[in-house]
Amino acid sequence: MQVSIWHWAIVLLLIGVPVFFALRSAIKPTQNPADLVGFGGWLMLLAIGQALSPLRTLAELGSSSEGYNQLMLVPNGPMVVYGEVALLLAFLVLQLVVLVAMLRRSRRFKQLFLIQWLAIPVVLILDAAWVSTVLEVPVEQVVTGDALAASIASFVLAGLWVAYVYRSVRVRNTFTRVGASAQVASAS
Numbered sequence: 001m002q003v004s005i006w007h008w009a010i011v012l013l014l015i016g017v018p019v020f021f022a023l024r025s026a027i028k029p030t031q032n033p034a035d036l037v038g039f040g041g042w043l044m045l046l047a048i049g050q051a052l053s054p055l056r057t058l059a060e061l062g063s064s065s066e067g068y069n070q071l072m073l074v075p076n077g078p079m080v081v082y083g084e085v086a087l088l089l090a091f092l093v094l095q096l097v098v099l100v101a102m103l104r105r106s107r108r109f110k111q112l113f114l115i116q117w118l119a120i121p122v123v124l125i126l127d128a129a130w131v132s133t134v135l136e137v138p139v140e141q142v143v144t145g146d147a148l149a150a151s152i153a154s155f156v157l158a159g160l161w162v163a164y165v166y167r168s169v170r171v172r173n174t175f176t177r178v179g180a181s182a183q184v185a186s187a188s
Contacts, residue, residue, distance in 0.1 A: 037173045054095045109175045
């Protein structure tokens with residue numbers, strides 16, 4: 001497989017631009033913490049990652065399609081496929097809810113981001129238990145070392161971002177909007 005210059009340009013754009021903005025914002029320290037508002041600095045990297053996370057889940061679904069086709073021929077295979085797809089779609093919906101909360105600068109973003117982080121191992125455990133139970137095979141055959149390592153790495157990296165979200169002054173200053181129902185209640 002040959003990689004074209006366009007592939008490298010896309011990678012540079014997806015990685016280089018956020019790194020550039022993060023470094024640029026780190027160079028200019030601010031004296032007033034109230035000035036740290038909006039998507040800049042490290043929050044820009046988090047926002048890009050959150051925007052790309054639903055695409056990653058969709059790509060995971062797409063890359064599993066060949067395995068799903070093979071699994072449909074196995075007894076109880078369709079039940080496994082439908083259950084796994086439903087689980088991944090539920091996780092996708094959670095990612096989209098977190099993304100919308102982030103884009104709306106909702107106060108609930110921090111809690112939703114934490115829930116999304118905690119959902120990573122929950123999805124892995126539920127998926128492994130579902131496949132193992134329906135196909136009546138040991139969990140060791142369902143969860144490979146590579147899949148477990150990828151999930152652990154994803155959980156650890158997302159945990160670092162959760163720590164950032166809960167400690168960052170920029171995050172505290174940016175995510176301040178309350179929902180419409182809360183605004184109506186406070187107005188009356």
